[in-house]
Amino acid sequence: MGHRWEEDKMKPTVGSKCCKFRTIFLLLTIVSFVGPVSGFALKTCRINQNSALCVKSKLKGVPRDIPSTVTFFDLSENRISRIQALDFSDFPVLIRLDLNRNNISQIDSGAFANLVSLQKLNLNNNKLVKLGENVFNGLSRLTELRLLSNHIKEVASTSFKPLTSLQILDISHNKLGSLEKIHLILQHLPHLQELIMKNNNLFTFRSWELTNSSLDLRVIDLSQNPITVFNITKDIFPNLTRFNIGGSSRKQQMIWDVRSSTFLSRVSVLDISGLQMALGDMKTLLQRVNSSLTSLRMNAMKYNLAKLINMSCTIPTLSSLQLKYNKLKTVGSDLFKLCVNVTELELTKSNIKVIDDNAFRSLRSLKILTLSSNKLMSVPAATRNLPALLELDLSNNNITSLQCHDFTNQTKLRQLNLYLNSIPDLKDCLFKDLTRLQVLKLQSSHIRKLNGAFKKYLPNLTQLNLYGNELTAIKGGQFKGLRSLQNLSLHENKIESLEKESFVGLTNLTRIQLQSNKITKKQLDKDVFNTLINLRRLDLENNNIKYESTLALSNPPFSKLSRLEELSINAQHFRMKHLLPRNFLQGLTNLLLFKVRNNQLVFLHKDTFQYTPKLQTLDISSNDLPDLPPELFFPIQNLKSLYISRASLHSLDIFIGANLTNLEFLQARVNLFSVIRKEAIKSLPALVYLDLQSNSFTCDCDNAWFLQWVKKDNYTQVFDAYNYTCNYPPVVEGTKLLDLDVRDCSVDTGFICFVSTTCTILCFMIATFTYDFMRWQLVYAYYLFMAWLLDTKHKNKQAPHQYDAFISYNTHDEPWVIRELLPKLEGEQGWKLCLHHRDFEPGKPIIDNITDGIYGSRKTICVISRRYLDSEWCSREIQAASFRLFDEQKDVLILVFLEEIPTYLLSPYHRMRKLLKRQTYLSWPQAGEHTEVFWEKLRKALKNKEDPDEDRFHLNLLEAP
Missing domain, CATH: 3.80.10.10 (Ribonuclease Inhibitor)
Structure with missing residues (x-):
């Protein structure tokens, strides 16, 4: 029977299959995705x-x-x-x-x-x-x-x-x-x-015992050796520039025997501290370095100090003289009379109580004078006679007051150290002549009042240390004369009162330290920092600043500090819980570091950091913050270091979705973590340091991934992980977390990949070979299965047959069917035939029409030709008829060959008829001119009973292979 679609696709021949023996193998690559952490x-x-x-x-x-x-x-x-x-x-x-x-x-x-x-x-x-x-x-x-x-x-x-x-x-x-x-x-x-x-x-130093040749030494230190004889007979130290032979506790004098005046002639720094030697030998020693010595140390000298000073000061190149630990008590007017070239003089810890007013008159070139750690009661008048002085150190003395004339004429002074004295009050005229002073250190001096000392003078001061004093208030305009000040240290005072103009005039200030005072929220509300437009660092730790609500402030305290980079408000002193206003950080657009540790915070509003987009370091440790929303971190995507220790956190899941892709350092000690999830770690791809000490870890399979991750030596360092201990279950409490055996918890991904890859390759090989050698058998099986499915619908139907025969043919054979077959079987013999163009129900699926036609007919006549064998629909029709033959065990199939067909062209499903009973095969070419015999045999085949057990009516057979 023909169809509405023409099937012209040709099947490959056996010869072509032999030529196309395929051994194709796909390269299957399994890609492992290694996470960024x-x-x-x-x-x-x-x-x-x-x-x-x-x-x-x-x-x-x-x-x-x-x-x-x-x-x-x-x-x-x-x-x-x-x-x-x-x-x-x-x-x-x-x-x-x-x-x-x-x-x-x-x-x-x-x-x-x-x-x-x-x-x-x-x-x-x-x-x-x-x-x-x-x-x-x-x-x-x-x-x-x-x-x-x-x-x-x-x-x-x-x-x-x-x-x-x-x-x-x-x-x-x-x-x-x-x-x-x-x-x-x-x-x-x-x-x-x-x-x-x-x-x-070393008790002796003899050059020939050390070497017989010159050495390239620049520095040699023989101090604290009990050398009794120093003997050089050869110039073994031609390049020596620094020589230390002092610092011995020996009681016996050392004998100096250096044969040539040229030996040690290049020494520029000489230390003979504590050296005991005859005055004549000492003079000889100093003469050896007469043309090169620039710095001389004579600390803790027991004898002849005044004479040694006079001898040394005759050396024209000497510029630095150190005289520490000498028991001078009094510095007379003639002690340094010959030291006209000295530019640096240190008299630290020399028990000095009195200094003559003319003691330094000859030191016209002196630039640095150190008198620290002595017993001076006031600023020596002798210091006013030093017109070239740049640095003066009077720290750690017993000075109790400062007078307006103490620093008269010190117009070149750059640094003044007055710390560790007892100076309760300053005078407003105290620094009037110090127009070039840059560094002033007044810390730990019991200062209670400033009294306007910084209102008018010190225009070039850049650093002022006032920490460790007893200041209680900073009045308005107190520092307005310090227009060049950059660093102001006011920490560890008792400041509890600030005014709106306390820091007016400090427009160049970059750092102010106010920690460990008594500053409250009330002082911040006065806009005390508004004038500090160039401030970079502000420290307010250990004060009494407290907020009770997250509501936005009408006047945020730092709104004018757009250049501030570091802000610390750690450890505010109060007992009750604490909150931060949602806009507390408003205006801090360049803030890089924010510390709010140990403030008893119980909540941080999700908008807290929306004003600090450049924040890189955040410390919120030692607060009660169990529920931090991921949205809190959305505005601070540049965060690199985060401290959240002792924050009552239950997990690191707060980072999932927080998008902290730049976080490198995370310290989260002493929290309530029990399980560290993979998703939490993977959400921090840039993490290089992780500290989770002292958490309550669960030692079971929930932490299996975390344990395996910790042990990999690649990118993120987990600090002290080998000392993490288990807290649950009780049976393993106290044991080391990394000792947990997680082999039973994990899936062997490598083995799974191996098995899956092997199976995939095998399946591919089987499919390839099956397609090459058995594809038509599979096609036949498919059609057979489809016929069985269709037969299921009709299996129980007992309706009488509607037709005598269903005609299966190809479209190209339709003329023979219409001219020859149809007139003979219907016109002359009276059989009722089923033809697709005439009897198929319009709109019904083709396969259903075919099935209904086959099962509605007593017989099926297949008109076989070469084109028929190439037709997919014809193949389905003959398979459906063959299945009916198998299933009903009835002789319902009649094959009519219109042409001679070679055996090798008969596909597997066409050869199925040979496996049945060899009967009812009719050949039109063999009929020749005797077509009446052909039609008679066909009539008898149609008339023949369907019971296969009855006698067979043998016709002219076409032997199949």
Whole structure:
């Protein structure tokens, strides 16, 4: 039977299938998405940029979990007793290593051999007794080595041989005892610039014991050695510029024997503090440096101080003279009469009570005068005779009052230190001549009143320290004369009263410290900061500022401080709970840091930070903030550091949706966290440091992802994670969180990916080969299944047949059906036939029409031709008829071949007839001219009973393959 659609698609031949033997394999790639945050934890240390900091960690050995990329490794103040060969085997870029204050008594051979980039090594304050032959192997780039305060007695001849680049060596406070051991060190150090060997029990210094050749040393420190003989017979220090030979507690005088006046002739800084030597030898010593000395230290001299001062001041190049710890008591008019070239004089801690008015008259070039930590009762009049003075230090004396004439003529003074005295009141005329003063330090001097001392004068003052006094109020205009002031320190006073114009005139002020006073909200409401338009830092910690509502303020206290970068209001003193007005920070458009720690805050309005879009550091720790909305952080997307410790937070889920993509540092100690969710961590993609100490962690599978994340050594450092403890369930309470075995909790993603990939590949291979070799069998099975489905609808129908035969043919064979078949079977023989163009029900699905036609007819006549075999709809019709043959076990199928068809063209579903009973195959070409026989056989086939068990009526058969 034909159809309304022409089917011209040709099936591939067997030959073409052989040529297209396909072995196609798809490359299946499984992509792993690695999140932007990975974690790692160090058991005892923390990483800060490229530095590993393990200070005071009670370590007994060098930790092995430090990243190899660090450039500074600080292991100071621990309990390490031995440096083993592999302790520093994997630090190729380490530049500084600090092992100060340990118990190191042994260093294995080659322990530093792999530190090829090391430049500075600190082994101070350990218990080394001997330096072995290979102790410094590999340190060819080391420039600074410190071995101070060990117990070193012996040095191997090749200990320092690898240190060819060493420039600074400090081996002070050891027990070398002789220059021969120093010689073993120096012979391998061609570039050494500084040699510090204080307190090494050296009793003699003879140049030939140290070396026979010139050294390139610039600095040598022999102080605190009981040297009794100093003998140089050869110019071994031609480039020496700094020489320290003082500081010994010996009672015996040292013999000075330097053979040539040219030896030590380049020394510019000389320290002979506490040195006991005959006056003649002392004069000889000073003559050796007569043409080069610029700085001389004679601290704690027991004898002949006045004569030594006169001798030293005859040196024309001397500019700096330090005389600390000398028991002068009184400074007479002639003590410094020869010091005309001195520009810096220090008399600290010399027990001075009285200074003659003319004591400094000859010091016309003096620029720096230090008289701190003495017993002066007032400002010495002698200081008024110093026209070139730039710095004057009178701190820590017994000065009780300041007079208007105390600083007369000090027009060039740049810095004045008066702190740690007892000066209750200042006078308004006190600083009238200090027109160039830049730094004034008056802290901790019991000042109670300013009395207008800063209203008129000090136009160039940039720094004023008034902290630690007893000020209670700052009246209006008190600082209006300080038009250049940049830094004002008023902390640790008792200030409780501020006025609107307290800081008027301070238009250039960039920093003001007001912490630890008694300032209240009432003072802020007076707009006291409105004139500080250039303020950068404001500290209001430890005051009494309190707000009870989040309602917006009509007059925010910082609305005019648009350039403020740092604001701190930590620890306000009150007992009740506290709130912040929603617009408390209004106007602070450039604020970078805000601290509101320990204020008993119970709520932060979501609009609190809408005025601070540039905020980078926020500290809201030690408050009661269990419910922080994510919206709170929306305006501060530039936040980099956040402190939320002791805030009663129950989880880190507040960050989910907060969009803090730039947050790098998070400290959240002592909260109520029990489970750390993956989503919370993933919401902070830039996080590099996380501190969750002292939280109540749950040790079960809920934290499995967090534990695995912590142990990865990639990006985020989880500080002290190895000491996190379990709080729940009770059976594991107190155990370490990272000791929890989570293998049963996690899914082996790798294994799943392997299995799924393998299955996918296998399925693809099976599908490929099946398509190549069995696709037509599958098509047949499909049609067979569809026929079975359609048959289900008709299986129970017992209606009589409507037609004698259903005619299945291709459109191209329709002329034969109309001219030959239809006239014979219907016209002459009287059979009723079902034809698609005549009997199909319009609007009904084609497949339903086909099925109804086949099951409504006693027989099905298939008119077979080559085009018929290529037709999809014809194939469906013959499959439906074949299924009826299988299902009803009736001989209902008649095949009429219109042309000779080769066996190989018969597809699998067309060969099914051979598997049945070989009957009712009619061939039109074989009929030839005897068509009457053909039609008679067809008539008998139509008339033949359908019972397959009855006698078969054999016709002319076409043998199928």
